[in-house]
Amino acid sequence: MLGSPFFPQSAIRNPQSIMSPFLFWIFALLMLVFGAAVVVNRNPVASALSLVVSFLGLAALFMSLDAYFLGIIQVLVYAGAVMVLFLFIIMLLDLRAETRRRINWLATAGGIAVALVLLMQISFVVSRFQLARQTFPALPGSTIDDVRNVGALLFSNYNLPFQIVGVLVLVATIGVVLLSRREPR
Amino acid sequence: MDSFFIITSLLKIVGILFVVILPMVSYVVYAERRVSAFIQDRLGPNRVGPAGLFQPIADIFKLLLKEDFTPRAANTFYYWLAPCLAVMPAIITIAVVPFGSTLFGVPMVIADVNVGILFVFAIASLGVYGIVIGGWASNSKYPFLGGIRSSAQMLSYELSLGLSVIPVFMLVGNLRLTSVVRYQIEHGWFIAPFVGDWINPWKWLLTIPMIVSFLVFMIAMFAETNRLPFDLPEAEQELAGGYHTEYSSMKFALYFLGEYAAMITGSAVIVTLFFGGWHFPGIPDGSHGWIFGLINIAVFFTKVTIVILFFMWIRWTLPRFRYDQLMRLGWLFFFEIALVNIFLVAAILPYIPKV
Numbered sequence: 001m002l003g004s005p006f007f008p009q010s011a012i013r014n015p016q017s018i019m020s021p022f023l024f025w026i027f028a029l030l031m032l033v034f035g036a037a038v039v040v041n042r043n044p045v046a047s048a049l050s051l052v053v054s055f056l057g058l059a060a061l062f063m064s065l066d067a068y069f070l071g072i073i074q075v076l077v078y079a080g081a082v083m084v085l086f087l088f089i090i091m092l093l094d095l096r097a098e099t100r101r102r103i104n105w106l107a108t109a110g111g112i113a114v115a116l117v118l119l120m121q122i123s124f125v126v127s128r129f130q131l132a133r134q135t136f137p138a139l140p141g142s143t144i145d146d147v148r149n150v151g152a153l154l155f156s157n158y159n160l161p162f163q164i165v166g167v168l169v170l171v172a173t174i175g176v177v178l179l180s181r182r183e184p185r
Numbered sequence: 186m187d188s189f190f191i192i193t194s195l196l197k198i199v200g201i202l203f204v205v206i207l208p209m210v211s212y213v214v215y216a217e218r219r220v221s222a223f224i225q226d227r228l229g230p231n232r233v234g235p236a237g238l239f240q241p242i243a244d245i246f247k248l249l250l251k252e253d254f255t256p257r258a259a260n261t262f263y264y265w266l267a268p269c270l271a272v273m274p275a276i277i278t279i280a281v282v283p284f285g286s287t288l289f290g291v292p293m294v295i296a297d298v299n300v301g302i303l304f305v306f307a308i309a310s311l312g313v314y315g316i317v318i319g320g321w322a323s324n325s326k327y328p329f330l331g332g333i334r335s336s337a338q339m340l341s342y343e344l345s346l347g348l349s350v351i352p353v354f355m356l357v358g359n360l361r362l363t364s365v366v367r368y369q370i371e372h373g374w375f376i377a378p379f380v381g382d383w384i385n386p387w388k389w390l391l392t393i394p395m396i397v398s399f400l401v402f403m404i405a406m407f408a409e410t411n412r413l414p415f416d417l418p419e420a421e422q423e424l425a426g427g428y429h430t431e432y433s434s435m436k437f438a439l440y441f442l443g444e445y446a447a448m449i450t451g452s453a454v455i456v457t458l459f460f461g462g463w464h465f466p467g468i469p470d471g472s473h474g475w476i477f478g479l480i481n482i483a484v485f486f487t488k489v490t491i492v493i494l495f496f497m498w499i500r501w502t503l504p505r506f507r508y509d510q511l512m513r514l515g516w517l518f519f520f521e522i523a524l525v526n527i528f529l530v531a532a533i534l535p536y537i538p539k540v
Contacts, residue, residue, distance in 0.1 A: 045263070045321065052314070072300045072307050080310030081340060084317070088336050091321050091329070145299055147360055 211241035271315025331427030
C-alpha cells in the first residue's frame with residue numbers, strides 16, 4: 001500500500017510533519033484574507049468568488065490534516081454547487097445599484113461589536129479548556145481511511161440521526177417538486 | 186525517500202502535462218477537424234505538412250499572433266481571469282487517474298488519494314466558474330445567456346454523474362481509482378463483468394446495470410464537458426458562440442484548450458471506471474519489466490483515444506437538444522435511472538463472489 005500522496009509514509013509516521021506549519025500559514029492566510037474580502041468587496045460577484053477561494057483554503061486545511069473526505073466534500077458541495085447557485089442568482093441582480101449603495105456606519109459598528117464579543121467569548125472558553133493544553137497523541141495508523149471511518153460511524157453510532165436527516169431531505173425534495181410544478185391551466 | 190517521492194512526482198506532473206495532455210489537445214483538435222470532415226464527406230485541413238499533420242502548430246501561431254481584443258464594457262479583471270479558470274480544473278483532474286501500472290517501481294499515478302472519484306467530481310465542478318465568469322464579465326447578452334445556461338446544466342448533470350458511478354464503487358468497496366483498476370484486473374472490466382467467470386449467471390445479470398451505469402455516466406459526461414448534443418452554452422445558431430463570443434486570440438485558445446482537456450480527462454475517467462484502465466488481457470503489469478510498464482501506458486492512452494473518437498462521432502452525428510429537453514432529460518430521466526440502478530446492483534451484490 002502507498003501512503004497518502006501529499007505525504008509519503010515516512011512523513012506520516014512522524015506526527016510533526018503531518019501538517020507542515022508553512023502550508024498551514026499559507027492556507028490559513030488565504031482563508032482569512034479572502035474571508036475579509038467577502039465582507040469588504042462592494043461587488044457581489046467579487047464577494048461570492050472570494051468566498052469560493054476561502055472555501056478552497058478551508059478544504060486544503062482539512063486535507064493537510066489527512067481528512068481528505070471532509071476536504072473534498074467541502075469543495076464538492078460548497079465551492080462546486082452552493083456557490084454556483086449563489087453566483088447564478090447574483091448575476092441576475094442589478095450590480096451597479098449594489099455597488100452604489102452607501103455604507104450604513106451604525107450597522108457596521110454593530111457588526112464589528114458583535115464579532116468582537118464572539119471573539120472574546122471564544123478566547124475565554126479556549127483559555128479555560130484543559131484538554132487544549134496537552135498535545136494530542138500521535139494518530140495510530142499511517143493508513144487512515146477516513147471515507148470508511150465516516151461511513152462506518154454514520155451507519156452504526158449515528159444511524160438514527162442519519163435516517164432522520166434522510167427523511168428531512170426527502171421531504172425537502174418533495175416540497176421543491178411540488179412548488180416548481182407547473183400549474184395546470 | 187522524501188526527495189525521491191518529490192522528484193518522481195514532479196517528473197510525472199511535467200510528463201503528463203507537457204508530453205501528453207497539451208500535445209494531445211492540439212492533435213485532438215486536428216483529429217476533430219479531420220473526423221468531422223470525413224463524416225460530412227469533406228477533406229478537412231490537409232495542406233500544412235503531410236496530410237495536414239502540422240496544422241496544430243500553424244494554429245498555435247495563428248492564435249498567438251491575432252489581436253487580443255478586450256471589449257470596453259467588459260469587467261477587465263474577471264474577463265482575464267475566466268479563461269484561466271476554465272483550463273485549470275480540466276488539467277488538475279488528471280492527477281488522480283492512474284495512467285499506467287508501474288515504471289521502474291514508481292506507480293504511474295500522480296496522486297493516489299483515497300477519495301479518488303470524489304476528487305474528480307469536485308474539481309470538475311469548479312470548471313463551471315470559468316464559463317460563468319467569462320459570460321458575465323464580457324458584459325454582453327449572448328455570452329451571459331451562455332454562462333447562465335452552463336451553470337444550470339452542469340449542476341443538473343453532476344447529480345446523474347455522481348449517482349451513475351455508485352454501482353462501480355459498491356462493487357469495489359473503495360473510492361480509490363487504483364483499487365478500481367485492480368478490481369477490474371481480477372474480476373473483469375465493469376463494462377463486461379462476466380469475463381473470466383463465464384459460467385456464473387449473476388455476473389451476466391450484473392452486466393445489465395453496469396451497462397446502464399456506463400451509458401448514464403457517458404451521457405452526463407457529454408453534458409459536463411459541453412459537447413454536442415448538449416453544447417447549449419455555446420450553441421452557435423442561438424447564442425452567436427455563447428460564453429466565449431467576446432473572446433479572441435490566446436484567451437479564446439485557453440477556452441478551447443480547457444474544453445478539449447476536459448474531454449481528454451473525461452475519457453480517461455471513463456476508461457478507468459469501465460474499461461479496465463491500463464489493463465489489457467494477457468499483458469502483465471510493470472513489475473515484470475519496464476517494457477510492460479510502457480506498454481500499459483500505451484494501452485491506456487489508446488483506450489482514451491478510442492473514447493475521444495467516439496465523442497467526436499457522436500458530436501458530428503446527433504443534432505443539439507433544446508434547452509428544456511436537456512433539463513427534463515437530466516432531472517426526470519437520467520437521475521431516476523441512476524437511482525434505480527443503484528438498487529438493482531445492491532440486489533445482485535450478495536451473489537457476487539467477494540475478492
